[in-house]
Amino acid sequence: MITIKEIARLSGVSTTTVSNVLNGKSGAAGKDKAREIIELAHNLQYMPNTLARNLQQKKTNTIGIITEDLTVFNTPEIVNGIDACCEENGYEIILANMRLFKRYNNDFTDTPKHHELLDSMMRNMTAKQVEGIVYVGYHCREIAYLPSRVQVPLVYAYCYLKEDHYPSVLFDDEKAAMDVTRLLIEKGHRRIGVICGPMSSFHARARLRGYFKALAEHQIKAKEDLIVYGDWERPSGYRLAASLLDKKVSAIFSFNDLMASGVYEQAAERGLQIGKDISLFGFDNRDISQGYSPQLSTVQPPLNEIGRLSAEIIISRMKHRKINKNKTALPCTILERQSVGICRRRL
Amino acid sequence: MITIKEIARLSGVSTTTVSNVLNGKSGAAGKDKAREIIELAHNLQYMPNTLARNLQQKKTNTIGIITEDLTVFNTPEIVNGIDACCEENGYEIILANMRLFKRYNNDFTDTPKHHELLDSMMRNMTAKQVEGIVYVGYHCREIAYLPSRVQVPLVYAYCYLKEDHYPSVLFDDEKAAMDVTRLLIEKGHRRIGVICGPMSSFHARARLRGYFKALAEHQIKAKEDLIVYGDWERPSGYRLAASLLDKKVSAIFSFNDLMASGVYEQAAERGLQIGKDISLFGFDNRDISQGYSPQLSTVQPPLNEIGRLSAEIIISRMKHRKINKNKTALPCTILERQSVGICRRRL
DNA sequence: CTGAAAGCGCTAACAG
């Protein structure tokens, strides 16, 4: 690999001059000399060595991203947002993927192994002189473990810490659920069944709050028996839809698309047409939501924006040493598709 | 940030000794001194500076990954495979994401802009002293543009070059399609309809070859009117299924899951039960394939393995300067689910 | 406008 020194030797100037010319320093060298140097560098396929430059400048313009699992459906889009924002601001990224699912078979959260891995990745990033780190969870949840010895700004994306030691960026489950419920109410629905997730889930609890709030707003009494609890998987949606349909709900709000997909099946078996006889809403905007007829109405979480905002927070902290330890919840987009219709049932 | 020099000063030894101790060089220092140094380093939260180390060693143990678009469904799994293999071999990764879809609105392949972006990313990686690069396409296709001035081993994953200038790793479309067709034949199917993709697609052509070969093996005459051409999207599957069903096929092989999902709808409208009245196979193993009842049989491409092998090739090239410019096609896994049944039609 | 000198943090070579 050809160096600046070599070019200096060949063109009979000092390394300083070469460096100046190649970095476009104003009035660095005589025009002729400059052109000669540039040409030479080009012909010799000169490439600056980032390591050397960063070492000397004590600046890498790099932020690190640690993902819990890059293959979990929401992660890439978040990374994409971080990446885009960094690029726009002249920062580079370094990605480290914990690969939690493949590594630990889905049984890892807040175990010593996980902590050790995290600490080692943090150390590795620090060693590489990143100037900030974004930690990307694979779903929104509370993380108990605080990484040790963090020396640069740190932001949590799509997850948050038990106590606000660092800022975090999430999306607003509660508002989204409220919006969906309102929309259903405005279409005339009063008996709105909910296929909730396990109450241990942050998402499930927040969405339920939103549902209750919207009902209360419209003076509709919430009925406990219209809320059933699934495990986020399709079969539970199929099973639980049965009990809700028995209770004559006119609409079902499933707290994720997978369970909603089970509702399609249950409805089909009963000869009920989704969007006409029964309205259905999901959550997540998974691929699957467009794979049914009629298409599933759903909630799209602002993944790209979560990434962007996380990066912005990091960058602004790096620049202004601003301290901010808050949670930020970004709004979701409600995607109304044909699975929702006017309530035809007499009240 | 605390340096080795500082520790040397505080513990009254030379930087060399500190370096030796901290790197566990055998017999580096007296036990007491060594312990003292280690403790000091720990208390001061010493972190080695990777930049400095790599610069001095002229070695980064890093390979670069350039993805065309990280958010396209198959990419993360491939990256995961590369990452896993690198980790096992003591290499680090650097990821650069072209974000082609968001950047150019799906109209970019082999345009000057794309080339420029690629070249700039390659340069950037070279500047960072990566020792090899894996280029990850967003789907298997032929790439015409040869990056200029590549100075390290380069492998193409999930895509390939027009001419074999560099090795590439793909999956075996033809064999997978042959396996699927055989399986259907063995279940007694003779009139097997195909919902193909556009013939401009590498995948479509290869899968069609596999289909023909399997038929020929069993002396079944291929009928042109049983092959229809979609655009990979769901509506085309719905539409084209109609024409195949009119032609009384007993099985449909859709060349992707999305189009297969349209077949479900068409079949339902005609009161045909998938898996009984009509057998159905897809391709890709998308999430959606498990979102129907009965579940869709499909083909799972070896994404993780593509990643792993690409990394292995890079690493072995780096080590042994082995030259290999071949395409490698890895086998897919056939996932037989309930959408396939014995042919009940009299022949 | 130009270059000599110094140094970023680390390690390798070699001498004591």
Add this chain to the structure above:
DNA sequence: CTGTTAGCGCTTTCAG
């Protein structure tokens, strides 16, 4: 076992 010297490739004084 320990320290000195030298240098990775680059940029930044600062003097000419």
